[in-house]
Amino acid sequence: MPINCEVHFDSNPAKVVYAGQVLSGTCRLTSTEHLNVRSIFIRIQGTAHAQWQEGTGEKSKTFTGDEDYLNERTYFVNRSTFYAGGETRLLAGSYTYNFQCMLPPGLPTSFEGEFGYIRYFTRVVIDIPLLPDQTFEQLFTVIKAVNLNADPALQAPVIAEKSKTFSPVLLCCFTSSPPMTILARIPVGGYTPGQVINLEINVKNESDQPASKFTIKLIKQVIYYVCENSTRQKHETIPIFEMETRGCDVGKEEDYRVNLEVPSIPPSNFSTSNIIKVKYSIRIIGSVPCFHINPIIDLPITIGTYPIQDITPTATGYPHPTDMAINSVILPPSVSQVFDQNNQLPYSAVPSAPSAPFPIPQDEPPSYMEAMQSATIADSNNLTPKYPMYNQRTSYSNGN
Template sequence: MPTTCEIDFENNPLKVIYAGQLLRGTVQLTSTEEKNVRGVYICIHGKAHCYWTEGSGDNRRTYSGDEDYLNERTYFVGGNSGEIRLSPGSYNYSFQCMLPPGLPTSFEGEIGYIRYTARVVLDIPLWPDKSFEVPFTVIKAINLNADPRLKEPAIVEQNKTFSLCCLLCCCSSDPMRIIARTPVGGYAPGQIINLEINVKNESDQPVSEFTVQLIKQINYHTHAGSARQKHETISIIEQDTRGCDVSQEEIIRVNMEVPPIPPTDFDTSNIVKVRYSIRIIGSVACCHNNPVIDLPITIGSYPIQDASPAYAGYPIGYQQSIGYPHPNNIQTDNIISQQPSAPQLTDQSNFSTLPYPSAAPNAPFQFPNEDPPTYEEAVIKGGEGDNFKPKYPMFKRNTSYSSGN
């Protein structure tokens, strides 16, 4: 019978933990035969990685990037020198590791990831090491209440014209005006995005339908500050709704539940950067370009509280949220964005004071009169990930700005 090993997190079967928390766990190692080892240790490791190719044939090039965030090794027995004899039997060990407060959230993508593992290693001299590994989820605490601008409506407007051509000349039609609006600029997974689309169609082109998508935009970098990047755009959710005929006005409302996805974060990792937008695509005749409008939104790991001053009643140590709207110098014609610009990060030195339960993140948070979140596996789209699916907090709550009705 081979050597076996079980790695458990204390009171935490989901293996989900927030950056800045203390990770505790136990190891049960069972060996059926005597072994000589230099040592037995556990390594808590976190890293980002990406890999892609460009071109073909002789012009084919490979690019990759790596960044380590955590590499803590604790020996249960032995060390770096000498040998000890491990007799057959079962061995029980305990471990703990204080996670740094600035860790990025776990992420699995098609060509990259941010991944955390706990790995038990038997360091065997003159022979390949034997190791046992379990992945776990780390969540960066991003409280959307920390930026009061995210409590304001997010609005984008587009005036779309179409070319009218005859034998002698070409001119533009009257505009089709599209205004997209959400009650707030930030949401947490599990909440309902109440999108309103106002259309005034003074053009000569009917819109047969609008397609609404929740878009994840991922930038992969080979290293910090690198100009070599790979971009991915993935539609996580897609809904079709009615269109708007010529010389008509429509108010279209769409409700979209945010699935379990990692928060917006363009700063913490130098390798993997994630942001989100709501994309609205109008379907017109095939000889014309469809109107497309993007409304940037911020995804956090704790939702905006109803009718409350920013940051009131929330635990000390929550990080300021990160918003990533279109930059001010956006070149899209006739676009006006009222989404707030990205705020600066606050000092992260007080993250160790997070009053989350140190063992089980699915235990109630210390927020008065509020249900704790549940944790669900990530929604994987477009070939993302290979096997492990991180779990993210889900807040299924009706509020004045987020309702399924």
């Protein structure tokens, strides 16, 4: 069928929109022949899907979960006669139709993983008598705004400590050496992509085992469910990136300062989707000789879309330079600064169109970059989600 269809979003070449905004655009149809149609409409849909297998061979079983978030339909031709079987004749040529849809503020952020996804797309359907429907899809990214300032706990330092003792390799010995103690600290618990996490590590090695190195990882943990509150789950642990530092010899004490830039990754999500949940942590692993278990320490962090605006120095003995405060932050296009007590964007806080101006003067708007390590289980029509990147530091910038 000689039909071409293009969907364009208004002033939005990146195809990124925030939950609570109005998604608007145009649909341009071009046909080289005259065409009889029963109806032409566009559907704006959002859905989540999870799928994985357990067991092998004949005992293998597939588990799936699905959840719908959005299903809006706008008719361009023949809504009133669709069910009555009426037809309209379109002459060869081009036709342009407008559409818009208010996105609910609670939509979860777009996500692509090895065992599931959260996707949003437009689907233009041309219902032609006696022939299969002609469909044209266009994916776009939805971002659920996560205001890190809404949770005061995220503005406090995150500190974790672990002491590890090592038993002798010889089984006839039952005494252990003094411990290797690892103390890790980051200045705040919430970050946005593009920001730098300033990690401080203190290692006091009173044990009789040296640590040859320390490996630092940013870990993304994804949990897939078949339905809400299901006990059937699939866990996925993904190292976003890792780096190594020098080790710590027996009887030594070492301090490390490491800068970790957060790449383009989806925000933490443990509330808006019932079948896909995402959380993050910084993991520190000490490498000790074989036959001993490596010490591991985790610092939980929250990834958001709206950076912490100010960090108050605390009396912890750690340095807090003058450039720590973030006094001017940027909101995504047409997202209001007003958040409710549940960290949601109410309808009243959302402008009527994506082209609305920023609510305050903005020095440096975020850029949007494709997700890092975004896996997919779908077809070649997949669109890699894009997330906002901020170029703002949260503490000192010199590390080892």
